[in-house]
Amino acid sequence: xxxxxxxxxxxxxxxxxxxxxxxxxxxxxxxxxxxxxxxxxxxxxxxxxxxxxxxxxxxxxxxxxxxxxxxxxxxxxxxxx
Numbered sequence: 001x002x003x004x005x006x007x008x009x010x011x012x013x014x015x016x017x018x019x020x021x022x023x024x025x026x027x028x029x030x031x032x033x034x035x036x037x038x039x040x041x042x043x044x045x046x047x048x049x050x051x052x053x054x055x056x057x058x059x060x061x062x063x064x065x066x067x068x069x070x071x072x073x074x075x076x077x078x079x080x081x
Contacts (some may be wrong), residue, residue, distance in 0.1 A: 004028070006076030016067040020046060020054055020077075029078040030056065030065075043080065 005011075005019055024046050032040040044058035053064045069075045 004077050004079050005070045006031070006073055011071050013067045013071070016070045017049060020049055023079060024049065027080045028056070029080060030058075031076040031078070033074050 004023060005016060008015075027043060027045050029041060029043055032042075034040055042058050044056035044063070046054065047057050047062070048055045053066050055062060055064050057063075065075055070077065
């Protein structure tokens with residue numbers, strides 16, 4: 001598993017969009033920081049990219065995240081092999 005987003009410093013929204021565009025339709029693991037040392041991790045497929053958010057589907061559940069969630073390291077996205 002390789003981290004595609006979430007460990008870099010000084011990302012812009014365009015950087016995040018560019019990296020995610022390459023992985024639309026790919027299966028990823030999303031590590032979501034809930035605060036106070038609580039994390040939620042699940043597998044999902046990157047479905048669509050919009051101007052301010054991107055959509056993932058996990059177990060017939062659709063979730064959206066903003067690009068700033070990645071920049072501020074609230075979520076980390078790892079590519080599954």
